[in-house]
Amino acid sequence: MMNGQNTDLATMVTGLGCASIVDAMGRTHQHRTHQHRAHLLGLVSPSPQRPMFGPAVTIAYLPYRDDFTDSNAAGFAGWFYRAVGDAPAGLVLVLSSGGYPDASHGGGTKMSRLHNHGLAGLLCDGRLRDFDELARYRFATWCIGEATRAGVDTVTPCAANIPVEVRGVCITPGDYIYADRAGAVVIPAQSVREVLAEAHRVESEDAAFLPHIRDEDPVALREGRRTSSER
Template sequence: MIDQQTVDVLRGISTATLTTVLFKKGLRNVWLRGAQPIRPGQPRTVGAAFTLRFVPAREDLATPESWSSPRSTRAAIEAMPSGCIAVVDAMGVTDAGIFGDILCARMAKRGVAGLVTDGVVRDVDGVLSTGLAVWGKGTAAPASVAGLTFVNWQEPVACGGVAVFPNDIIVADSDGAVVIPQAMLMEIIELAAEQERLETWIMSQVNEGASLPGLYPPNEENRLRYEKSKTQQ
């Protein structure tokens, strides 16, 4: 899992900054396509990935009776630890809602930090009322079994075209959701925090009327000015 201090630091770093830093480290495919906030103004949310996976519906398996199976979304929710972010591989299907208000309410009650999916949810008014932060492609009235079969949890998934492994770190905000490989977390945090500080300084210079060439990115002169500004804080 991820400790609270790390969560607090990442809550201060935008997904835009994270994608830039990850790009500089050679990782281009980290932004989960289709995972957009379903509620405007959702706060930036951070947590370890708890993965769930759907496959195309098969009529003998995708039935209402499957909801009572030991291998079901219901059972997966009961295994979710507090503070995690549920990352659901729904293969981009948009005509069957993976979760509705009751499942989201249970996730919220268990302390799950958020839900990120390349699919859609249903019962959207109820989902919004639970307070659970959700990122996805939108909404659909039909249940998941109308188009999907749930197969497992806590295994590698492909969500929005991105490989997500259990316990990778997810950061989601108004720009969408980004995955940070668990093994790279501390290095990325250090680089991203410095990038945020630099860009805050650059913005202050822009607000004072400075032109962009040589400032963004900073040349040697502006880099020295930036380093000097840090010692004066």
């Protein structure tokens, strides 16, 4: 079960879409010269109708090395429990690619731990196996695609709860992750309420423009006579 804060935030995110949250991130985290990239594209899911939302914990992957004896000994199970700690319910587990986004990072058997411990979701910057099995679990899964061959000889988990890069976006432990059919967005924990409130304003503004668009004058627009109310 989610704690009180996450339940409250889950209520705030209800009815929102990824695009509106991305727009809200752009408004909230503006900078004159630097881009705070927050959106991720190219994700697929075994259950794409199921959105995902929750605070992130991370496992960083690297290319497999035989001499990483301590890291290899822990395996996915060890790194999973190091990442989720004593309060796993409602978390989103984020796995970096290790430089091989086409390698499998696991499948239905390994990832059953997320189901057993009540996590909200899995965001993997790599491939996963057993989509049919993953679709039956309670958590939402988003990744790069489905795989058939195991990837344990290609990438290996090496660290838990450190900042990771996923498809050009920095994700730090505690960031909130939202994903739906459109893509995913990463929201800093300190501004998540502000961003979600702004996303609702974005949705309201879009809804308010619909009658203006319905009643717009095609002739005026073709002649370049635009008004400030147009979008």
